[in-house]
Amino acid sequence: MIKGKFIDNLPKVYGLYTGGFLVFIIIMAIAEQAGMSAKMIGIFFVSFTVLIYALIGWLSRTLQTDAYYVAGRQVPTVFNGMATAADWMSGASFVAMAGGIYFKGYGYMALLVGWTGGYVLVASLLAPYLRKFGCYTVPDFIGTRYGGNLARFSAVVVLTVASFTYVTAQINATGTIASVALDIPFEIAVYVGLASILMCSMLGGMRAVTWTQVAQYIVLIIAYLLPVFWISNNIGAGFFPHFMLADEVARIAELEGQFGFVKNSAADLATVPKGLSAITKPHSAVNATPWAFISLAVCMMAGTASLPHVMMRYFTTPSVRTARRSVGWSLFFIFLLYSSAPMLATLSKISLMDPNLATGIIGKSIADVQALDWYQNWNQAKLMFVSDFNGNGTLELNEFFMKGSAVVLATPEIAGLPYVISGLVAAGGMAAAMSTADGLVLAISNALSHDVYYKIINPKAETAKRLIVARILLVLIGFAGATIAALEIQGILGSVIWAFDFAMSGLFFPLVLGVWWKRANAPGAVAGMLLGLASGTAYLVWVRSGGAGFWGITQLTFGIVGSLVSLVSMIVVSLITAAPDAATQKMVDDVRVPSGKTILGKQH
Amino acid sequence: MSKQEQHWEKTRNLLFITLAIWFVFSIGIFLFGAEMQESSIRPFGYPLTYWFTCQGSLAIFVILIFWFAGRQEKIDDEFGFTEREGDQ
Numbered sequence: 001m002i003k004g005k006f007i008d009n010l011p012k013v014y015g016l017y018t019g020g021f022l023v024f025i026i027i028m029a030i031a032e033q034a035g036m037s038a039k040m041i042g043i044f045f046v047s048f049t050v051l052i053y054a055l056i057g058w059l060s061r062t063l064q065t066d067a068y069y070v071a072g073r074q075v076p077t078v079f080n081g082m083a084t085a086a087d088w089m090s091g092a093s094f095v096a097m098a099g100g101i102y103f104k105g106y107g108y109m110a111l112l113v114g115w116t117g118g119y120v121l122v123a124s125l126l127a128p129y130l131r132k133f134g135c136y137t138v139p140d141f142i143g144t145r146y147g148g149n150l151a152r153f154s155a156v157v158v159l160t161v162a163s164f165t166y167v168t169a170q171i172n173a174t175g176t177i178a179s180v181a182l183d184i185p186f187e188i189a190v191y192v193g194l195a196s197i198l199m200c201s202m203l204g205g206m207r208a209v210t211w212t213q214v215a216q217y218i219v220l221i222i223a224y225l226l227p228v229f230w231i232s233n234n235i236g237a238g239f240f241p242h243f244m245l246a247d248e249v250a251r252i253a254e255l256e257g258q259f260g261f262v263k264n265s266a267a268d269l270a271t272v273p274k275g276l277s278a279i280t281k282p283h284s285a286v287n288a289t290p291w292a293f294i295s296l297a298v299c300m301m302a303g304t305a306s307l308p309h310v311m312m313r314y315f316t317t318p319s320v321r322t323a324r325r326s327v328g329w330s331l332f333f334i335f336l337l338y339s340s341a342p343m344l345a346t347l348s349k350i351s352l353m354d355p356n357l358a359t360g361i362i363g364k365s366i367a368d369v370q371a372l373d374w375y376q377n378w379n380q381a382k383l384m385f386v387s388d389f390n391g392n393g394t395l396e397l398n399e400f401f402m403k404g405s406a407v408v409l410a411t412p413e414i415a416g417l418p419y420v421i422s423g424l425v426a427a428g429g430m431a432a433a434m435s436t437a438d439g440l441v442l443a444i445s446n447a448l449s450h451d452v453y454y455k456i457i458n459p460k461a462e463t464a465k466r467l468i469v470a471r472i473l474l475v476l477i478g479f480a481g482a483t484i485a486a487l488e489i490q491g492i493l494g495s496v497i498w499a500f501d502f503a504m505s506g507l508f509f510p511l512v513l514g515v516w517w518k519r520a521n522a523p524g525a526v527a528g529m530l531l532g533l534a535s536g537t538a539y540l541v542w543v544r545s546g547g548a549g550f551w552g553i554t555q556l557t558f559g560i561v562g563s564l565v566s567l568v569s570m571i572v573v574s575l576i577t578a579a580p581d582a583a584t585q586k587m588v589d590d591v592r593v594p595s596g597k598t599i600l601g602k603q604h
Numbered sequence: 605m606s607k608q609e610q611h612w613e614k615t616r617n618l619l620f621i622t623l624a625i626w627f628v629f630s631i632g633i634f635l636f637g638a639e640m641q642e643s644s645i646r647p648f649g650y651p652l653t654y655w656f657t658c659q660g661s662l663a664i665f666v667i668l669i670f671w672f673a674g675r676q677e678k679i680d681d682e683f684g685f686t687e688r689e690g691d692q
Contacts, residue, residue, distance in 0.1 A: 106637070109657040116662045117630035123669045124622045128676075242659065246649025284654045286637045293634050301630060319687045321677060328669040335662050342658035592612055595685045 010079055017052075018218050024048065025222075029420045038419040042181040045423035046430055049219055050196045053212045053434065060204035060211050065463055068205030068470065069136040069446060071316040075210055080322075081329025083210050084313040086217035088115075088330065089337055090166075091173025091433030092496040094220060097338075098411075099404030100493065101345040105281045107288030107296075111497075112338050114297035116331060118304025123327035126305055127314040129515040129591050131323035134598025135315065137443070138308040138507070139451040142529075144600065145514045145591075146522040147584065149456050154529040156447045158506030159308045161533065164481065166307075166499035167440040169492045171197070171478075171485040173433035176405065176492075180381060181426040187486050193430075194482040197437045202471055205446075209438045210316060216431035221336055223428020228340050231347045231415045235357055241343045248350045252283045255353050259362060259397040268389045273382050276401040283349060291552055299559040303500025306507040309436075309443040320594040348411040352400070359415055366395050374413040378406060404493070441481065445473040497556050498540070505536030505562020509570055518588050524574030528566040536562020611683040618679065622672045629661045 006013070028041055066072050075083065093115070100108040135141045138159060143152025174193025179186045200212040228241055238244025261280055281287050304310065313330075317323045351359045361369045366388045369375055378384040383406040389399055402410070409429065412421040449470035454461055461469070506529045513520040513528075539561045543549045553560050579585075587599055605613075633640065633656060641653040647660065680686050 106654070106657065110634075113630055113634070113657055113661050116665050117626060120622065120626040120630075120665050120668055120672075124619050124626075124672055243648045246646070249650060249654065284651055286641045286653055288637075290635045290637060293637060294631050297630060297634070321673075321680075321687060324673040324676060325670070328666065328673055331666050331669055335666050339659050339662055589608065592615070593608060593685050594680050595687050 007074055007076065010076065014079075014214060014218065017215060018222075021049075021219060021222065025420065025424060028423060029418065032418055032420050038422070039183060041419055041423040042426055043183075045427040046178065046181040049427045049431060050434075053215060053431075054196065054199040056212045056215055057200040057202070057204055057208040060208035062204050062207050063464070063467065065136075065466060067207045068467055069315075069450065070312075071205075071207040071210045073316055074318055075316040077317065077322045077326045078329050079214055080210075080313060080317050080326040081333050082217040083213035084310065084326070084330035085333035085337075086213040086220065086431070086435035087209075087313055087439040088310055088334055088436070089220065089432050090170055090436035090496060091177075091429060092169065092493050093337065093341075094224065094432035095173060095177070095405045095408050095429045096493045098341040098344040098348070099402075099407035101342050102348060102407045103277055103279060103281065103404060104287075105283050106286050107281070107292060109342065110288070110293045110296040111300055112341065114300025115304060116334060116338060117297065118301035119327055119331040119334075121301060121305040122310070122314075123324055125512050126311065126515065127327050128320045128324045128594065130311060130511075131314050131317060132320050132591050132594060132598060134600040136450050137447045138311050138511070139447050140455075140600070142510060142514065142525065143451060143455065145584070145587065146510075146520070146525045147580075148522045148526075151522050151525050151529075152451050152455060154526050155507065155510070156451050158503070158529050158533050159447050160444055161537075162307065162499050162503035162506070163309060163440045163444045164477075165495050165502060166309075167437055167444070167477075167481045168485045169495035169499070170433045170437035170440065171481045172495075173492050174430060174437060175482075175485060177426055177429045177433065180409070181423070181430070190482050190486045193434070193437075194478050196430075197434055197441065198475060198478050200434065201438045201442050202474055205467075205470065206312075206316060206442060209442055212438065213435045216435040217333065219431040220428040220435075221333070223424045223431070224337050224340060224344075227412045227415075227417060227421050227425060228344050228347065230417055230421065231351065231411070232343070234415060234417070235347070235351065235359075237347065237350070241347065242339055245343055245346050248346055249284050252346065252349055252353065253285070255362075256282055256397075259353075262396065262398040264389060264398055268387070271387060272385055272401050276383070276385050276403050278398050278401050279349070280398075283346070289552075295553065295557045295560060299504060299557045300497075300500055302504040302508045302563060303559060306503035306511060307500065308447070308503075308507075309439040311511075312443060312446075313439070344408065344411065348407050348414065351411070351415045353397070362395055362397055362400065364395055365393055366399075367393075369395050369400075374410065377413075378402075378410050383410065437481075441474060441478050444477050445470055448473050448477075494556075501536060501540070501557065501559030501562065502533065504559035505566060506530075506533035508563050509567045513570060515588070515591060518585050519574055519579055520570065521574050521577060521580045521584075523577045524570045524572075527573040528570030531569045532562045532566025535565040607683055611679065611685060614679045614682075615676065618672065618675050622668065625668055626665070629656070629664045633661075 133141050139152050139155035142155035175186055175190035178192050179189035201209050232241035237248050314323045317326050353362050354360045355363050383403040385401040453469050454466050510525045510528045536558050539558045543555045637653045641651050643652045645652050647655045
């Protein structure tokens with residue numbers, strides 16, 4: 001049912017799926033009018049979509065290594081673009097990004113530039129060449145290009161550190177959303193999220209993850225765009241917000257000047273629940289130094305090009321040419337959401353701030369705001385807070401507190417949209433977090449099962465045994481991630497940014513130079529990976545424990561230190577040791593030519 | 605120079621052009637963020653730097669990748685390195 005014919009029928013299958021989902025939204029809207037409770041709507045949205053993903057996961061089950069590791073290398077360009085976009089856009093992009101822009105403005109928008117610009121590096125430096133290589137995993141490329149188990153194992157170490165940091169954040173996000181939508185405690189919701197993630201990936205590996213990710217992209221993009229367009233039209237800001245919010249941006253700047261940014265005293269702030277903040281930075285002004293902006297953007301770009309769960313999506317296309325084009329489609333689908341995030345932040349802010357709008361609360365009396373339904377709900381969930389610090393009875397800009405993640409989740413309610421939209425947004429957030437977690441858990445377990453178990457420990461293992469090991473590892477890694485996520489050590493966004501820095505520290509130059517510098521050899525690559533990762537981690541620990549840092553490099557940009565050490569050590573060690581042998585040089589030459597057989601052959 | 609060396613030279617030149625454009629819109633312009641914000645050029649009415657961070661640079665990257673892919677395909681065709689059915 002899924003083979004051959006399924007690939008030819010993709011537009012029809014996903015067209016029907018999208019239509020079905022829209023019908024489901026309409027049914028929910030009617031049910032809401034008929035008196036269905038907000039809680040039930042939330043439960044329906046999240047459980048219905050998760051069940052669909054699980055069904056796709058089950059239909060895509062497989063017993064072949066080629067299908068399990070690289071979806072049989074037959075995913076068409078545009079669909080691979082959608083799957084990559086879902087793989088890429090995590091809970092952080094969906095739930096946290098608009099909130100970050102809302103609170104921090106320009107300085108934060110470096111992430112938008114970084115998380116898109118990185119794809120230019122992926123397309124031009126790496127993806128087509130790794131596709132030609134024909135590997136199953138990223139360490140597979142490192143291990144074969146440089147030769148030797150040590151290089152392969154070092155790549156697995158970097159991959160695991162970076163991806164594991166990332167995946168705990170995603171499981172955390174699924175838990176947060178599941179706990180709000182299904183109304184269960186976070187510690188339990190984390191495992192509900194994990195179970196959904198495993199259902200999508202365990203039976204069918206990459207093939208199952210691919211087709212669920214496409215389904216998840218469709219849900220998450222509808223869930224993100226619908227409220228943005230709706231609110232914009234509702235407040236008369238323009239029917240196409242992306243091109244029409246200039247007046248609102250100017251109006252926010254005017255209101256900011258009028259209200260002023262009052263700094264709260266430490267004693268006042270101590271009464272605010274943890275993690276909530278007030279608006280303290282201007283919305284559209286340039287509020288960061290060039291270096292602060294550029295260093296963060298550079299880290300995110302290099303990190304993008306080094307994160308294995310993204311790279312491995314381009315192993316699934318039918319050819320080198322389609323891999324290249326697929327990167328373009330990926331970025332196009334990502335662009336649809338990323339260019340909407342600042343618009344959502346703008347609409348959310350104008351809805352709250354503008355006294356001319358019915359939804360505006362700044363300048364209203366505190367008692368009135370505290371009586372609002374939505375305020376009470378979100379206050380109860382510890383995501384919103386108001387307090388009359390100056391005792392004048394009206395709400396000031398510095399007296400309204402919100403959690404970053406609440407901006408996306410609560411804006412539909414604040415702007416007076418029906419609850420069905422909030423349910424849809426919860427389903428979208430769940431889709432975003434699940435699709436990324438799937439890709440990450442699979443990236444780690446594939447590296448461990450293929451590179452460590454099959455290539456290093458037991459090269460004679462049969463296919464059936466390899467796939468059983470892969471699945472056991474998948475479950476173990478999922479549980480480890482959920483256990484750490486339940487501890488809530490670091491916020492969602494912080495962990496995500498760290499993951500990029502780790503990946504960049506250890507993998508960026510060994511990957512790029514593997515294609516672009518023939519002289520690079522195994523000792524150089526090992527030095528680059530291990531010293532890069534070690535120095536980046538050391539810098540992070542140093543800054544976290546109160547170290548002053550240097551060159552204005554913070555705990556969010558430690559990848560600059562790691563990757564520079566990686567680059568220098570890789571070049572120095574490569575040059576003082578013997579050049580790669582003729583066979584390796586020939587291999588690099590072959591990688592650079594798109595036509596002909598893949599380096600590793602079809603089955604391996 | 606062999607056919608393969610010529611192909612690689614062209615590929616490398618394309619890479620340099622692509623990365624130069626990428627550099628301008630991901631790093632170069634943000635060196636002058638504060639100055640550009642004051643510019644009288646306001647796409648769709650947005651302040652210039654603000655527009656680049658939320659739409660301009662992002663859209664340019666999308667176009668750049670498709671342009672790059674097209675050019676690279678031309679180079680591959682020129683040297684007869686285009687993949688055929690059954691290559692994998």
